[in-house]
Amino acid sequence: MNKIRQVLRCYASGSGTKSISSMLNMSRNTVKKYLHLYQKSGLSLSEVLSLDDSSLYSLFQEKNQACDNQSxxxxxxxxxxxxxxxxxxxxxxxxxxxxxxxxxxxxxxxxxxxxxxxxxxxxxxxHPMARLEHKAGDKMFIDYAGDKLSIIDHETGEILPVEVFVAILPCSQLTYVEAVMSQRKEDFIHACEAALLFYEGTPAAIVPDNLKAAVTKPSRYEAELNEDFAAFAEHYGCAVIPARVRKPRDKALVEGAVKLIYRSIYTKLEDREFYDLHSLNVAIRVALELHNNALLSGRTYSRREQFEELERDCMGPLNPIRFELKQRHTATVQKNGYVRLERHYYSVPYRYIGKKVNILYTGTTVDIYIKYEKIASYARNHKPYGYTYQEEHLASSQRVLTDWNPEKFLREAASIHGDVENYIRHVIEAKPHPEQAYKSCRGILSFASRVGNKRLINACRWASSSGLYNYPAIEKILKNRQDELPLEESIESAEQQMPTHENIRGKEYYN
Missing domain, CATH: 1.10.10 (Arc Repressor Mutant, subunit A)
Structure with a gap:
């Protein structure tokens, strides 16, 4: 506007357009345009010069533009x-x-x-753009670089491309970079956790792209998060705010950070060979420290200095327990009230028999859910075809079976008579595995309630004398009422009738 006033003053003093153009370093056409608009306005020089900048601009610019707008x-x-x-x-x-x-x-x-x-x-x-004000400790933006790095397979010499994970805190612009084998959920969560450990704190929110490892179902309004990534964020007390689909401006800072690491990190790794992720990440970390400690363009401080001054104290506390990614498995509760996980069986409350359950497990724990309700939790057991159970999960009929053990049967037999206890001990010892004898013991001891203790004692004596330690022997003796015969006389008469032969064993063999 001052230029216009100078043009008008020079014109009023008698200068021509060529002279005005030369003195004010303006084109002659521009001078002519201003003089034309002045003459067209019908105002005196004093009236024009007394106008404020806004009115003067409206007089010399807007009308001309308005004419064009009406064309x-x-x-x-x-x-x-x-x-x-x-x-x-x-x-x-x-x-x-x-x-x-x-x-x-x-x-x-x-x-x-x-x-x-x-x-x-x-x-x-x-499409107006909003300027975002980033608060200290508020967000962490994460993304993968478009250009991959590579490692060389030691055995085959094959060049393996690897992904490059990038995280940035928008307030201080402190950046974290790590190479991972893929964008799969396991690698993605590991890289995010490594970023939090690098920052030694947690932001209020994590802003990822809409990759499958973070977002199961993208949405313009409320995206559906991957359950494992949501569990990771919950473990560290962070919210997850996915960027909008096809809206790179939502995470413009991390997009810019990716471009910066191409110059500050990728160029330092050119012509170098790496044979594993560890050595590659060591080289990346060295270049990353130089990047974070370099002065920001046109400023007197670095990203690291700005983080230490503004953002470190605003970061949330870091959970001292590392996040352990849980594997998922769906199973149907079997008729015996157990579910199978990798050749081992775990019990659930018997009322869920026939229901489908979700099993979340790690190397050390097993949690069983039905419709998001935890119904059982165990320490992981890797014993093949073993059974792990909780007493309260079993039905009353199942609890009887789990109560069976050698001590229980021996105590019950001893309460009847010492000869019965001795017989039961021989029954258990005669089997390769104690559990094989449990039903026989249960059946033998049940005769006490059916025929009485006395007959059972005599039957055990008769069976012991013959060296027969099983349920059918006791059943046959009681059925034939052999237990009612005197044991000593029967044995003596049998010995008198029995011929002597080296292949015939006497009663002493069974003592």
Missing amino acids: PRYQELQSLLPDYAKRLKKKGVTRQQLFWEYQRTHPDGYARSRFGTYFQAYLALS
């Missing part, structure tokens, strides 16, 4: 711009192509420069 070709272009802006989003469509189309259909329309100016102005008004 038919301007109105026609404005009606086309919404469709052009929509088509510009499609893959392969450029502004140059849209201008060529406009020129073909409107040969009397604007030239390339003016078309571009109006198109850009429309885009700016229809």
Whole structure:
């Protein structure tokens, strides 16, 4: 506006347009335009010079622009711009192509420069950008670099591409970089945890891209998070706020950080060979420290210094217990009230027999859920085909079986008579595994309630004398009422009738 006032003063003093142009270093056409608008306004020089900047601008600029805005070709272009802006989003469509189309259909329309100016102005008004203020300790942006690094397989010499994980705290711009084998959930969560350990604290929220390891179902309003990643964030007390789909501005800082590490880290790793992730990450960490400790452009402090001053104290406390990723398995509760996990069986409350349950397990723990309700929890047992149970999970009929043990049967037999206890001990010892004798012991001891203790004692004596230690022997003796015969007389008569032979064993063999 001061330039316009100077033009008018020089004109009033009698200077010509060429002289004014030379003195004020302006083009003659611009001088002529200002003088033309002054003469057209009908105002005196003193009246024009007394106007404030806003009124002067309106007098010399807006009217000229308003005339252009009212022209038919301007109105026609404005009606086309919404469709052009929509088509510009499609893959392969450029502004140059849209201008060529406009020129073909409107040969009397604007030239390339003016078309571009109006198109850009429309885009700016229809898609205004908000400036984000990043609070200390508020967010951590994470992403993967588009360009991968590589390691060499020791055995085959094959070059294996590896992903490069990038995290940044937007307030201090402190950056973390790590190479991982893939973008799978396990590697992704490991890299996120390594970033938190690097920062020695936790932000209020983590902002990931919409990759499968973080987001199961993207949404413009409320995305569905991957359950394991959500559990990781919960473990460290962080919220998860996924960036909007196809909205790179939501995480512009990490996008910019990726470009910076191409220059500050990738260039330092060129022409170097790495044979494992560890050695590659050691080299990355060295270059990363240089990157974080370098002064920011045009400033007197580095990312690390800014983090220590502004952000470290604002970070949340780091959970001292490392996150352990849980594996998932779905199983149906068997008829015996157990579920199988990798050749081992765990009990659940018997009322869930036939139901499908979710098993979350690690190397040390097993948690069993049904509809998000935990119904059982165990220490992990790796014994093949073993059974781990809790007493309260079993039905009453199952608890009887679990109560069976050698001591129980021996105590019950001893309460009847010492001979019965001795017989039961021989029954248990005769089997390769004690559990094989449990049913026989239960059946033998049940005769006490059916025929009485006395007959059972005698039957055990008769069976012992013959060296027969099993349920059928006792059953046959009681059925034939052999237990009612005197044991001594029967044995003596049997010995008198029995011939002497080296293959015939006497009663002494069984003592």
